[in-house]
Amino acid sequence: MQQTDPLVIFTPSGKRGRVPRGTRILDAARSLGVDLDSVCGGRGICSKCQVQPAFGRFDKHGVIVAEDALSCFNAVEQRYDEKRGLKAGRRLGCQAEILCDVVIDIPPESQVHRQVIRKAADARPIVMDPATRALMVEVARPDMHEPSGDMERLNAALKAQWNVSAATAPLPVLSRLQEALRTGGWQVTLALHQPEGTPPRVLEIWPGFYDGGLYGLAIDLGSTTIAAHLTDLSSGKVLASTGAMNPQIRFGEDLMSRVSYAMMNPGGAREMTRAVREALNGLARDIIDQTGTDPRAVVEATLVCNPVMHHLLLGLNPVELGQAPFALTVSGALSLDAAHLGLSALNSAARVYILPCIAGHVGADAAAVALSESPQTSEDLVLIVDVGTNAEILLGDRQGVLACSSPTGPAFEGAQISSGQRAAPGAIERVRIDPITKEPRFRVIGCESWSDEPGFAEAMAETGITGICGSGIIEAVAEMRMAGLVDSSGLIGSAAQTGTPRCRPEGRTHSYVLFETEDQRIAVTQGDIRAIQLAKSALYAGARLLMDKRGVDKVDRVVLAGAFGAHISPKHAMVLGMIPDVPLARVTSAGNAAGTGARIALCNRMARRDIEAIVRGITKVETAMEPRFQEHFVAANALPHASDPFPELARDVQLPQISFNSAHTEGGRRRRRRG
């Protein structure tokens, strides 16, 4: 470039350089490696390359930009402005030419790799770099004297106009190429899939310029529930989220019962495969219908799940996952045709990316949590717990990350609880018990008021109070512990011991009645407490085992992940001893981190390579075969713990030192009161 060539400075990147006078802004951006979007390839159609030139004196950049630094509106830009309207000051990057020194701002919506803010306040944004993009190309007409196929000329155009080499197209897409080219006057828009390290593939073709957007589904396939998020692959925006029960529940509530089902029933695994594929496809169809999205525009899905769900979805026998050495058939990430998973609701050529599994008990869902929470870049030692039917646990920092899973069972999700139910309208989700009166108040999903506030009864008339969900039972048990209704061993006291008639005998144990009408009673039974104790002991023992492996006695912070994690109060979790003792302020919720991980992998193709590398680097710990896991499990049975001190918890909460064990009741009480 000549010294006399105009200087162009792009913001916010700060990239600058001289370009020949008359260079189009889009070309200048491309030659300087500035991220400026375009779908139509510079034909003045898509308007994705809109930029905002700035005029005047810029000391910071050392330039003065004259009013006539850019060419005037040409016919194309004029027509675009008249028809569709350009915002004041905006120019089409593919039309406006650089005549003199100029400063050009690329607004976020004109960047391919724009950043998308996640919901969680302190989370890093997602950088858009989807594997599938819409690209418009102008294809040469066929020439009898230089015969070549439409597909070959399309590839030549892709190379010349987008520097894309050797794209392939599946047969059904290829069969639509002819007509699209001829209808579109030899211009077509492609949904071009370019994952890292594999040849590009045309997933869809539209004649001419297609502006309907491309979409993907981020799917979190849990043992109990399936969640899908329909995401715009250009903006990263979630258009809609939807969920459904995993129909495999009818074959077994938890993972191991489904593995047993597969083991005991010939064809059982295939039955479960069919069920989950149908459910996924139905969910996809629903969300696509609800949003009025064109199914042809839904070109990708990413999927996270635990290893048993993973194998059942893929049609792989899960039986090996039920017994040592818990061998996965395939652990690496998988890229598949959606059609091969029966996902016919999507584009027929849509691709599915399944995140890698970490180990036989630690699945792609845990990998997704790692992708979302990045423990491998954490400065302080973070414990990440994804609570579901199985708990996945990650512990680590920059020095390294360990992972395990722990068989908590479905108690945390309201299953195996006498009045338990899944989180749905009518379920008690929050509980408070007055330490003096021992009277409860609670909140129910679907109603903003607490049960002792005005308007609650009217609101309840509609949904009724149907049961207690996972977060509700955790709060209930923790509140009972704090109110002196449950002792550290997990025993519920009698009415006499606790001083409230809500503690009612039930066989040889007691229950605490939360809510009662003439024909309904919702209570926390001794069995419920035991179920929660088993679940939380497993969770705590898993975390403790990782801490042993890492050689530490405490962690710096705790992240609760899982849709459920968002609803657990840190204080209540710690009263139960679900998680190791840390300052309460250092317990945060990451929301549905697995779902977020799936969404990141959907929006950023490099993230796929990242998580594959991260997973390879994780130290895997198999809880089932570690003798210390049993020790930790037994010790963690107490509320909060038999031996580990909880000094941070003690700063905030004084737990009553009581014991309701009938054999030692008096002695126990006395001893402790004296101590």
Added chain:
Amino acid sequence: MQQTDPLVIFTPSGKRGRVPRGTRILDAARSLGVDLDSVCGGRGICSKCQVQPAFGRFDKHGVIVAEDALSCFNAVEQRYDEKRGLKAGRRLGCQAEILCDVVIDIPPESQVHRQVIRKAADARPIVMDPATRALMVEVARPDMHEPSGDMERLNAALKAQWNVSAATAPLPVLSRLQEALRTGGWQVTLALHQPEGTPPRVLEIWPGFYDGGLYGLAIDLGSTTIAAHLTDLSSGKVLASTGAMNPQIRFGEDLMSRVSYAMMNPGGAREMTRAVREALNGLARDIIDQTGTDPRAVVEATLVCNPVMHHLLLGLNPVELGQAPFALTVSGALSLDAAHLGLSALNSAARVYILPCIAGHVGADAAAVALSESPQTSEDLVLIVDVGTNAEILLGDRQGVLACSSPTGPAFEGAQISSGQRAAPGAIERVRIDPITKEPRFRVIGCESWSDEPGFAEAMAETGITGICGSGIIEAVAEMRMAGLVDSSGLIGSAAQTGTPRCRPEGRTHSYVLFETEDQRIAVTQGDIRAIQLAKSALYAGARLLMDKRGVDKVDRVVLAGAFGAHISPKHAMVLGMIPDVPLARVTSAGNAAGTGARIALCNRMARRDIEAIVRGITKVETAMEPRFQEHFVAANALPHASDPFPELARDVQLPQISFNSAHTEGGRRRRRRG
């Protein structure tokens, strides 16, 4: 290597080198780049690595080989010899160790890249290098403490034992991996597909050592007939060949009538796609059943066909091929899942390779002929004619190759001929006419005798004489021309003009009766002669057009390809002026060169890359739009030709100078007799 290390010399390659004492022969071969087969990877199971050591003094190699140059039989070799028997003097290359200088011969059957002799005597052999090979691997058992998937451990084993990286497996194959590994004691044999330039893919898995062989189908999909050759992918041997009619015939006899059908009938193209896919699959099923082959072992197919068949098979609309500029949807080679073409009779993960098309009228069948006949390496200028419903014509030598197709129509295949039929028992296939008596004699398919030989009548009692096939009608017309029954314009003379009562009036023209009984008459009509004239004119005009483009008036040799080419007598073809004048000895038949090309692509993966490059280098000529084609066509209507001299033909055959045109009969006769 030390100077004192033993020297090993491999024959027939002559490769030599020193290896450490105790090196196994297989390892020595691998390190020296000697082609020595192994499926079991050196476990003494497959015996593919059998070698023949030679002992004594070898002046040629400058070594003396002692009797104890190799280690004695070890336990593995001993067991193998006892159980399955080693030929005298043979050793297992994976067991015998090199102790002193030795000469080792690799017999052809122990070479991976062995040469397979083709049927045609002067053709180059096929070098075996199939895209899919059987490989046995020993996979590490799962380790709970270093968890990884079976597939990941399989890949690690492939890398360590076969230097194969990052193989993938389709889901149905992956779903069988678990069981195969556990049944096979962590040893499995894979059908590993490794085409040039794409990642390896596991097409099938067998527990332990699998010795059943791998097979492929070479398919020649013609407009009229489909032929399939079941081929052993290790030896290159054709186990069986079979053929069937193309069921698309019911939609139209020739290509253009099928294109019309697609154009005029909505869904017509889809109907034809379904028909041909079903026929192909049926053919595959038949040949697999007949030979008792395990369908799982049939892992590949290669396919050649003309562009219309190509598009209809792939489900691409052929309508564009029926009108200028004759644009193909895709012209390059295609690699597909057999399942996507409905070929369910093969292994469910089988792959299909379709050779590239040359142009809108010159298909993958012509490419296969080029692969088989290699005009691009010919020292002299060769004209290759593949005669079918459409004729594909190649002209070239080392300087370059030109190609075109010519619309001969189905007359050469016996269609559009009054007594015409396809080549099947009962069809007259050869004809001779006595120039003096004008009496015919002929041979019929299914009988070795000529019609004037003893035993013919008895043989015919069974099949009957049902019609006349393509080669029969060509010979009949040529013989009629030589016997003075037809003049150079193609007119059949009257009984008076020719002196034989076999010439009978039929409306305003005449027929020549070849065979007659009370209720049957097989004759060559004037219409038949016209049909043959149109077909041969098209063929000759195409060849002449390529010669014009090349700037030559004659060619050095002619190759007749096509199943039909094998049955045309060069002399008769030239009497008709089907092909340019060359010495008769320089007209050869390449048999089914398209089928051979398909077989080469099946047996040698590099041949696929070769033909793709050859096709890119071919100069394509579109006959339909060349004004000179019409001129050549009109001039070629005469028998043999109106203006081109046929001096080489004249050396062998004196054609009567006659004319039966009633308007000029006398004058014409006189003029020519005087000339």
